[in-house]
Amino acid sequence: MTDIGEIVRDIAEEMASRTDRGRVADYIAPLAEVDPMRFGLAVIEADGTCHLAGDAEAPFSIQSVSKVFALTLALGKVGDALWHRVGREPSGSAFNSIVQLETESGIPRNPFINAGAIVVSDIVLAGHQPREAVGEILRFARALAGEDAIFVDERVARAEQETGFRNAALANYMRAFGNLKHPVEQTLGVYFHQCAIAMSCRQLALAGRYLMLGGRNPGTGRSVVSAARARRINALMMTCGHYDGSGEFAYRVGLSGKSGVGGGILAVAPGRASIAVWSPGLNERGNSQIGTLALERLVQRTGWSVFEPNP
Numbered sequence: 001m002t003d004i005g006e007i008v009r010d011i012a013e014e015m016a017s018r019t020d021r022g023r024v025a026d027y028i029a030p031l032a033e034v035d036p037m038r039f040g041l042a043v044i045e046a047d048g049t050c051h052l053a054g055d056a057e058a059p060f061s062i063q064s065v066s067k068v069f070a071l072t073l074a075l076g077k078v079g080d081a082l083w084h085r086v087g088r089e090p091s092g093s094a095f096n097s098i099v100q101l102e103t104e105s106g107i108p109r110n111p112f113i114n115a116g117a118i119v120v121s122d123i124v125l126a127g128h129q130p131r132e133a134v135g136e137i138l139r140f141a142r143a144l145a146g147e148d149a150i151f152v153d154e155r156v157a158r159a160e161q162e163t164g165f166r167n168a169a170l171a172n173y174m175r176a177f178g179n180l181k182h183p184v185e186q187t188l189g190v191y192f193h194q195c196a197i198a199m200s201c202r203q204l205a206l207a208g209r210y211l212m213l214g215g216r217n218p219g220t221g222r223s224v225v226s227a228a229r230a231r232r233i234n235a236l237m238m239t240c241g242h243y244d245g246s247g248e249f250a251y252r253v254g255l256s257g258k259s260g261v262g263g264g265i266l267a268v269a270p271g272r273a274s275i276a277v278w279s280p281g282l283n284e285r286g287n288s289q290i291g292t293l294a295l296e297r298l299v300q301r302t303g304w305s306v307f308e309p310n311p
C-alpha cells in the first residue's frame, strides 16, 4: 500500500533543500516580507486522514485561491446566469491582463483571472454592504474548513487597496461596459478583502474537501454544491486556475488546481484527496514554483493525476 504520510514527509524534505525557489511577489508590500524558505503541505484523503508537513499550520495570504470559494458562493446566488457576465475559457494572458476586455465587451474570459474574480465579487456584493459581503465569504471559508480561526489580514487588504491600480483599471473598464453593477470602490473592497484572507495549508485542504467529494462537505454531511457543479468547478480550476500557466500545470500535475500570489495552491484529486501546498516564491507566471514541484512529485508517487488510468 502506498504510504501517503511517508510520501508527504519525503516531499517536504526534498523541497526544503531546493534553492530554485522563484521570487516572492513584491507588488503587494506585506507579501514581499514573507520568507521564501517557508514550505507547507497538507493532504487530506477522502476518508478524512490528514497528512501534514513543514509549515502546514502557518497561515498565509491565500490571494487568488479565494476565487474558488467566491465563485462557489456566487454560483449559489445566481446560478448559471453568472456565465452571462464571465466566460469559461482559459485566457492565455497574465492574471491581471486587461487586453481581452476591450474586444470582448468587458466580459472576462474566466472567473479565476483578476477581471473575472472582480465580477464574481460584484455578484456576491449584490444586496449587501461591502462589509457584509466580505463577512459572507469569510463565513463560507470557515464553514467549508469547519474552523472559525480564519481571518482577513487587514494589512494585506489595505496594501492592495492603496496600490491596486491595475485592478482598479480592470474594474473601471468593466464598469464602462456595464459589467459591474456597484460602485467600483465597493466591488474592489470586497475583492481585496477576500484575497487577503489568511489560511494555513491544513485549513485550505479542509476547505477544499467538497471539491473531492462531489460537492459534499464531510464536516457537516451536507452538500455545498451539486455533484455536477463540483465537477464543473474542478474543470475550470484545471483549465484556468493557473492563468497562462494552466496548460503547464495540467501537463506536469494533472489535477484541478488554483494558485495565488501568496504562493498557495489548492489542488484536488477527485475521490482521493484535497491538497494544499504553500511556498511563497513564484515562477514567471505568478504561480508557486516549489509548490508546483511538490504537487508534481506527489502525483508521480501516488498516481493521483486524473489522467492516470490505473491509480
Ligand SMILES: NC(=O)CC[C@H](N)C(=O)O
Residues within 6 Å of the ligand: 062, 063, 064, 065, 095, 096, 114, 160, 167, 192, 195, 259, 260, 261, 262, 286
Ligand atoms: N494571482 C493572484 O493571486 C492575484 C491576487 C491579487 N490580490 C491581485 O489582485 O493582484
